Amino acid sequence: MKEYIHKALPKQFETIIGNIQNVSYPARQGATSEVVFLHTDQGKYVCKRSSLPQYKTWLLEEAKAMKELNTDTSLPIPTFYDYMEEEDNSYLLMSMEEGVPLREALLAVKTNEEQVKLIQSFGEKLKKLHETSLPPEWEHQISWLDIQLKKAAYNLQHYEVDGNPQLLDSLLEQKPRAIPQTLIHGDCTIDNVLVVDNSVETFIDLSGVAYGDPRYDVALAIRSFIYDKSLLNAFYKGYTLLRLSKEEFDYFDGGLYEFF
Ligand SMILES: Nc1ncnc2c1ncn2[C@@H]1O[C@H](COP(=O)(O)OP(=O)(O)O)[C@@H](O)[C@H]1O
Ligand SMILES: [Mg+2]
Incomplete structure (x- = not known):
């Protein structure tokens, strides 16, 4: 299952993140998504994936909010990179924050x-x-x-x-x-x-x-x-x-x- 998440990343993310050197996971996954940490030759990224309709809506809301807050405020939040919907899953690509x-x-x-x-x-x-x-x-x-x-x-x-x-x-x-x-x-x-x-x-x-x-x-x-x-x-x-x-x-x- 874990293997599957990063193997099934949207192709368009690859051009942003570069080559994946290894992946890791948070100690505790959240209730609405699966998160994978991507360690690449360009830095560290987070891909958050949701599959259920309600949680897919929330992921889109999160992508929009993150993008707007990145531009309009200096709040300490992850940097938005990309958002993508496929048939079964939606994906949010953002910076991996310390801590x-x-x-x-x-x-x-x-x-x-x-x-x-x-x-x-x-x-x-x-x-x-x-x-x-x-x-x-x-x-x-x-x-x-x-x-x-x-x-x-x-x-x-x-x-x-x-x-x-x-x-x-x-x-x-x-x-x-x-x-x-x-x-x-x-x-x-x-x-x-x-x-x-x-x-x-x-x-x-x-x-x-x-x-x-x-x-x-x-x-x-x-x-x-x-x-x-x-x-x-x-x-x-x-x-x-x-x-x-x-x-x-x-x-x-x-x-x-x-x-x-
Ligand atoms: N940008 C990020 N940087 C570092 N860790 C993150 C980031 N986003 C998520 N995580 C980790 O993944 C976990 C689940 O992510 P979260 O966005 O809270 O998902 P959910 O909506 O399912 O609760 C968090 O508790 C945290 O440990
Ligand atoms: Mg959470």
Whole structure:
């Protein structure tokens, strides 16, 4: 299977990346794709492949977002090289960035202080992303949350999701008070940021990038350490822009996220 991925790369990628010397794989694959690291005579590249219809749509969204953010911002994200659709699979070619996912980095460090430092840097990095200004065409008046609720209803009908009709109804009825929208990552878990030298440096997995509700990013960012006071405080020490109430956290993490 592993052999197959890099042997079946789109031909047009070869002219960009040069000769492949060897390939390797991330310690953990994501849920929507297969990623292969390509070590070539010209450098290191990542090919991300998705096969299911929903995930192919997301890969296209990721390609578009990466390309636009490369041009319009100086955010620390991979460089977009190419995108290609074939009959069964879609492929995204991008730069291979240094570092390991924050989840891995947290497991590798030995002390609580080191974990605290990592999480604080995560908060700081997310603050920078939320403060990144966007070209005017990104900033629209439509509520991101309303769009997500429509997508949630579509996903519930068409795909296998963890959410159910009752949960969707309660999300529609109990929308949190609106706050100003910002640039958001859209899937800001500890799997989707890379750590270099004990600090979160790079955002990856960009299909959810949007002008949207920053509370969604915060909820997904803190979901894996929500019950660890010292880590939670470290996150907010770095982030500083807002703090989620319990209701807001539940709305976005246990609620909306269940449909994606
Ligand atoms: N540009 C990149 N540079 C370095 N590692 C990457 C890059 N893109 C993906 N990875 C690795 O591959 C894993 C899966 O990629 P990701 O884009 O998160 O896929 P999924 O959408 O399936 O979660 C990441 O957790 C990371 O380890
Ligand atoms: Mg991921």
